[in-house]
Amino acid sequence: METLKAMATRKSVREFTDEGITFEDIKKILTAGMSGPSCMNKRMWSFVVIRNKELLGKLSVANGLYAGPLRGAALGILVCGDLERALPEAPEYWVIDASIATQNMVLAAQDLGIGSVWLGCWPCEDRVQEVKELMALPENIVPHSILALGYAKEPDNEERDLYESDRVHFDEW
Amino acid sequence: METLKAMATRKSVREFTDEGITFEDIKKILTAGMSGPSCMNKRMWSFVVIRNKELLGKLSVANGLYAGPLRGAALGILVCGDLERALPEAPEYWVIDASIATQNMVLAAQDLGIGSVWLGCWPCEDRVQEVKELMALPENIVPHSILALGYAKEPDNEERDLYESDRVHFDEW
Numbered sequence: 001m002e003t004l005k006a007m008a009t010r011k012s013v014r015e016f017t018d019e020g021i022t023f024e025d026i027k028k029i030l031t032a033g034m035s036g037p038s039c040m041n042k043r044m045w046s047f048v049v050i051r052n053k054e055l056l057g058k059l060s061v062a063n064g065l066y067a068g069p070l071r072g073a074a075l076g077i078l079v080c081g082d083l084e085r086a087l088p089e090a091p092e093y094w095v096i097d098a099s100i101a102t103q104n105m106v107l108a109a110q111d112l113g114i115g116s117v118w119l120g121c122w123p124c125e126d127r128v129q130e131v132k133e134l135m136a137l138p139e140n141i142v143p144h145s146i147l148a149l150g151y152a153k154e155p156d157n158e159e160r161d162l163y164e165s166d167r168v169h170f171d172e173w
Numbered sequence: 174m175e176t177l178k179a180m181a182t183r184k185s186v187r188e189f190t191d192e193g194i195t196f197e198d199i200k201k202i203l204t205a206g207m208s209g210p211s212c213m214n215k216r217m218w219s220f221v222v223i224r225n226k227e228l229l230g231k232l233s234v235a236n237g238l239y240a241g242p243l244r245g246a247a248l249g250i251l252v253c254g255d256l257e258r259a260l261p262e263a264p265e266y267w268v269i270d271a272s273i274a275t276q277n278m279v280l281a282a283q284d285l286g287i288g289s290v291w292l293g294c295w296p297c298e299d300r301v302q303e304v305k306e307l308m309a310l311p312e313n314i315v316p317h318s319i320l321a322l323g324y325a326k327e328p329d330n331e332e333r334d335l336y337e338s339d340r341v342h343f344d345e346w
Binding site for chain 1: 174175176177179180181183185200201203204205207208209210212216218219220221222223224225228262263264265266268269272273275276277279280281283284290291293295296297308309310311314318333334335336337340341342343344345346
């Protein structure tokens, strides 16, 4: 799918069919996640692909309100920041690296006809702690976001124009 | 350009030709920036398109080390977070919204044959302050990142495979 079309047709998908996602497509999505720019090329992220249905159910509870779509998803991808790779002079930059990775995966999924919804974890401290505990993540690994992925029950490929001219300034505020 | 190809061919471009970017393409890039998912649909960003060469020069100084490419760029897009739109329960989420917008613009530019380099501003407090002052931004507007955009002096459309299997875990860490 054309890049601009993938962006214009993308919507959050919260209800999925029972169809699984092939390993080939999972790898394409993860490759996209690793293809964004990264601060000083530090690539401050790691990914956990969750296909186990019981674990998806537990994760939907651990990540609080709005994480219900994980229960019907083909899989979840937990995007984490790796603080060991963070820059000493700007450690929070890992948040941006992980956001870039997640957005690339959203678009790659859209390109492959796979729906997704981005479930925020960081900066909600309670979600970060619950997910970290559930997944037994090492000390330096911080949960950032979870993507719930699958084929949309009600596909909607209509393009939207979300441009708002009052959000744009030229040369001065 | 196909979405996955745009991702696989994207590289940071720091040297640009003198060719300008049409308003039509600027609008496509900004539309992409406004087409990503957004926490609770709050769309916590604003954009300043900078075409004035003198201002680009000043901005390259205000944003510190590595911002030199702005001096030769066709234009810069300053991506800002809008704290008035932030969620009271998770205010830092604006950082993710602005990252999504910036990455969508990087990919839209790539799709259009336009090169870019992402110049980090937040979380470097000195850059945030200097840029805020230079651009006379309102109190609630925080500079997040700057994209320098233009046509690459040395175009390189080779695809790269940046997948690293040791960054991926399945069902458990």
